[in-house]
Amino acid sequence: MLLLLQLTILSLVLLTLGFIGVSLWIWLIYGAIVLFTLQSPIWLWSLYAAIGLVLAIPQIRRQVLTKPIMKVIRVPKISETERAAINAGTVWVEGEFFSGVPDFERMNQAAYPEVTPELQTFLDEQVEQVCRMATDWEIQRHKDLPIEVWQYLKQERFFGMMIPVEYGGLGFSNFAYSTVMAKLASRSFIHTATVGVTNSLGPAKLLLNYGTSEQKEYYLPRLASGEEIPCFALTEPTAGSDAASITAKGIVFRDDDGKLMVRLNFRKRYITLGAIATLIGLAFKLYDPDNLLGKGEDVGITCILIPANTEGMILGKRHDPMGVPFYNSPVEGQDVVVSVDQIIGGVEQAGQGWKMLMQALAAGRGISFPASCTGVAKLVARVTGAYAKVRQQFGSSIGRFEGIEEPLARIGGLTYVLDAARIYTVGAVDAGEKPAVVSAIAKYQFTETTRKLVNDGMDILGGSGICRGPRNLLANFYTAMPIPITVEGSNILTRTLMIFGQGVMRCHPYLYAEVMAIETGDAIAFDQALWKHIGSIFRNTFRTLLLSLSRGYLASVPGNKSTKRYYQKLAWSSAMFAFLTDFLLIRFGGALKRQEKLTGRLADWLSWMYLSIATLRRFGAEGYKAEDLIFVQWAMNYSFAQMQQALEGILVNLPIPSIAKSILLSLVRINPLGTLPTDTQGSRVAQALQTTGEEREHLTSGIYLPKHPDEALGRLEQALKLCEQAEAVMSKVKQAIRAGQLPQGKVETSIEAALKTEVITKAEADLLRAAESARFDAIQVDAFTLQEYQGNGLQVPQFSTILAQKNVT
Structure with a gap:
């Protein structure tokens, strides 16, 4: 019984020491305690002492272990261009995830910039004016910005936003430039392509x-x-x-x-x-x-x-x-x-x-692309939310249908994530960081995510989305989205080579130092890095085991009651990520970078951990706004589901025996990092997009909102407000119809009947008519005469001539 108690205590101490990660000397002391407790024989003590001496004394360790290991390890030669890419920029918070023990306090101390009064004035005046001067449809039709816009951009120093004042520029911070670009993007892709290249x-x-x-x-x-x-x-x-x-x-x-x-x-x-x-x-x-x-x-x-x-x-x-x-x-x-x-x-x-x-690309990828994509995402959220409320089918707004709620939830939740990551990233760049890996994550995730959101928006708009014209707010963005996907490096290569392939070399706590030491034959440097690396592997092995068993609850993390659980799961995720990274490095060595399907999944995992911490940072920095909690909850659940998907994809393809693989897969599926947001959570986000108020305004703040109802978005916004105001009145009419007080019929007929029977007042009838008129106008699509259509400069067949030649009427 005493022995069982001793073994239990020793096991608990072992798990604790492994979880927190202790020095070699502490492990040696622990080993001596184990031998003493178990009353080990002298020969075992002698063997243990010899091993301890070799491990504890660097001069002996280098001769007996480190140098032979150096001779066995083969690392690929790193070219000068590859070395420059690896050394470009700095390692920022992304390095925390490779450690397996992320310092969330440090991550949450990162600068979180806000719009200054001076920047707000520029947004409200100069940027607003640029957006007013030409619609996206007009720019598209004329295949260029109007000459007045070119002149105004030059006059107001838009091409010199990042140039210091002493050289005649505006001297904007990266955050200020990003905020301007987001608003310009919500008006036209051409604005951002034109202004962006001059500043990035x-x-x-x-x-x-x-x-x-x-x-x-x-x-x-x-x-x-x-x-x-x-x-x-x-x-x-x-x-x-x-x-x-x-x-x-x-x-x-x-x-x-x-x-x-x-x-x-x-x-x-x-x-x-x-x-x-x-x-x-x-x-x-x-x-x-x-x-x-x-x-x-x-x-x-x-x-x-x-x-x-x-x-x-x-x-x-x-x-x-x-x-x-x-x-x-x-x-x-x-x-x-x-x-x-x-x-x-x-x-x-x-x-x-x-x-x-x-170095320039490392910073640039993290600024211009996130800004433009965030502006587009906010526009999609604004447009689809209003359209889903205004458009009716089967006597009800389509936004009430669960099939529409699903893409609306993605649009709302991911728009919150994108804006969070945009601000988090540019804040770091303004603070002096040049985060190469984060910039690659931003370039890939922002462009891919926004492409999905635009696709979702097009699905919701249906026929209104595919008929181009001044009323169509998404078609040109839909057409343009493949462009940022390809710019500054194909997204396929960004994902498989840059985010993890270069990221692991740059961000891993010890890997690059080990490779450089082997290249230069520096046994001392290799010894220092190697044994710290081995200690890290042991620690992450224990952390992965205990955090998996406790589902992250053992992690000591910051956060309040609404966010603490997410930090715990991030700590758990980081430990598994670091453990699997080291396992794959040991298994494949330098050949890992050629295992692009595996590195792509690791890149996805790392990306969603970064997007998650950016989301939590935003929520905390903005004061834990209650109206944002629905977006945060949806976004965090979605993020952990993406990490889980990446993890399962890695385990399915691990080069290990099938039985071991099946066991591991069963365990991670029974005990997943996360699952997709619930239908209830998605419904809350979807309804927030369709409801005027603080939730919708905050989510889509900073984009161009035309006030004139003759503009497409202005018309849609007006219809949304009128439909909301008329909703209670329409409910009275529908209730009267169900009660048999009014006949079933067309809306106008029902309004007249309700007015006659005094179910509603004249003012309420006028409101219903105004709402129905605005609704009907907002859902119309553009149509052109043949001459108008051909006048756009598009080459189309002369159908009238063809039909005449065929004698067809």
Whole structure:
């Protein structure tokens, strides 16, 4: 009995030490206590002492264990371009999930920016004015922004939002820029494509970070005022996501005056604003056969500025991306000669282009895409909620049907998540972070999620969604959504290679240090990283076991009564994620990055953990608003369901025996991380989108809302308000019909009968008529004469001629 008690106590101590993670010395002491308790023989004590000596004394451990392990491990050679991508930016909160013990206090201390009075004024005046100047339909029809809009954008420094005031720009923070972009996106995709490229990846951003003082003083004021229209030429026919394989070539030489020049030949494509740019930023490989720069013959990838009027530049053509009329173009150059002084950052930065681009992309992916996608998502939420309330079928608003509630819930819940992650991410960038992995998560998840939300919106609108015209608010966004999916790297590669493939190397607490130590043969550095890594594996093994058994309840976490449970499940999720990551690293080694189906699922898991913490951070930072709780609950349940799906997908494909696989799968399905939101939760979100009030306003705040009822959204909003006001009156009429007081018939007939029998008053009858009139007007779709339709510049068959020739009436 005493032995059983001793073993129970030792087991509990073992589990506790493993769960909290203790130093090697504590484990050695624990082992000695076990031997003493069990009255172990001298030979076992001697063996234990020898093992303890080897493990505890670094000099002995390195000779006996670490160096032999170093000789056995084979790691793939990391190229300089891959190294630059891994080292780009910083590790932010994403690293917490790889540790298995996320520090939620640190995560919740991250900056959470708010709209300042100055920014609000700019949104209410300048941004509002841009949105008023042209509808998305007008821009689409004319295949360009109106000239007055171009002039206003230049006048109000929209192209220089991120350029400091001393250079003539607006000096906006990343958050301010993101907030402006979200509002512009809710009006037209063309606004964001045009304004976004001038403020994100382009000459201005690179000049700010790397340019010489002379380059900044000359170019930045011209870029801020719109005197120069920039573009950046990176992608080529044979170098898309693999941008390091660019073939654009520049050769250094001396001209007749002895000046150092670069002769460039290149062929680029998919370059936004390329056809109208006056200043081209170019990424190319620089060669210096005579070593005139003192950097060797193969200098490396370099970024340079080329005025568009330089001899040899070939501009003016444009691509037609899905019929969306923003400028996207090929850019070519044949024997283009410019001074080496045009290299961004001067000769000193020659060969540093890849590092510059990776760092700029790391921040840029986390700003422009989330802003644009959030604006679109909010518009979809606003439009579909109103339409679902206004549109009737079988005598009832379609928003009451459970089949419609389901996509409405996705739209509402995920819009809350997107806005939370947008603010969380740009807050970090403004605080000095350059979170490469988070930016890749943002690029992938925002574009993919918004595409799904637009699809849901189109399903809800039905026929109204597919008939293009000024009344249709979603069709052009539906057409445009594949574009951000492909920009700055295919989403497929972003998911499978960047988020986890590069993320694990960058964010894992020990992996990169181990790889670098093996490459350099540094046994001391490898020893320090390896044994900490092994300790981490032990800790995460115990945490995974105990948190799974307790369903996360053993985790010590922050939060109030409405959020604490979610933090516990996130701690549980992180422990399993870290444990499985290490298991797969041990199983596949350097070949793991080629297991793209597995890394894609790990990327999904990591992404939803990040989106979850962003959601919780927003809810807490905004004061735990009661009206937002329905969105938070739906969003967190949905997020854990996505993590569960990723986990099951990994376990199904683990390279382990089938019996073990079946047992593991059964356990995680019996004890899941989460399940999809309940129908009741979804119904609450769906109804909130259809109801005027704080929930709907807060969810969709910051987008452009036209006030005039002749505009599509203004008309829909007015109909929603009138239908809501008339709802109680209509209930009285329907109740009278059911009671037999009024005959069954058309709405107008019922209104007249109800008025005559004094079921309703004249004022109530007028309200019902106004609501029905507004409802009917709001659900109409655009129709054109043949001449009007052909006048849009669309090539359509001359049906009247064809029919006449066939003698058909």
